[in-house]
Amino acid sequence: MLNAHETILLVEDDRVDIMTVQRALKKNEIGNPLRIARTGLEALSMLRGEDGFEKISPPPALILLDLNLPKMSGIEFLRELRDDPELKELRIIVLTSSNEPKDRAAAFEYDVDDYIVKPHSFDEFTRAIATILALWE
Numbered sequence: 001m002l003n004a005h006e007t008i009l010l011v012e013d014d015r016v017d018i019m020t021v022q023r024a025l026k027k028n029e030i031g032n033p034l035r036i037a038r039t040g041l042e043a044l045s046m047l048r049g050e051d052g053f054e055k056i057s058p059p060p061a062l063i064l065l066d067l068n069l070p071k072m073s074g075i076e077f078l079r080e081l082r083d084d085p086e087l088k089e090l091r092i093i094v095l096t097s098s099n100e101p102k103d104r105a106a107a108f109e110y111d112v113d114d115y116i117v118k119p120h121s122f123d124e125f126t127r128a129i130a131t132i133l134a135l136w137e
């Protein structure tokens with residue numbers, strides 16, 4: 001389980017998916033601080049405290065990462081993050097609509113903790129979030 005004060009960073013461009021994650025966290029009574037980045041570039045700025053973004057400090061205990069993002073794909077974000085000595089150890093779970101084996105393989109190449117295909121129903125989504133967080137050490 002996450003400690004209650006630890007921040008979760010959600011990197012997601014889709015408004016409906018953002019709301020779904022927020023609702024699923026709430027349903028699971030996860031009240032951790034949640035920061036939301038709409039692009040990979042915005043997420044990097046938040047992690048580094050650049051471009052007018054307040055730095056997430058201490059760094060997030062968990063990043064939930066969509067892969068299909070504007071400007072910089074989730075895989076490009078992973079590459080950049082793993083190249084940064086200050087950020088490379090961060091723990092990441094991919095949460096994506098892509099069930100493509102090549103996306104899955106690329107994500108695991110960058111040492112993600114898990115790869116979850118976004119469930120279609122809210123109940124399944126809630127269970128997926130519960131499973132992620134129950135197994136979190």
Ligand SMILES: [Mg+2]
Pocket residue numbers: 012013014066067068069
């Ligand atoms: Mg997306």
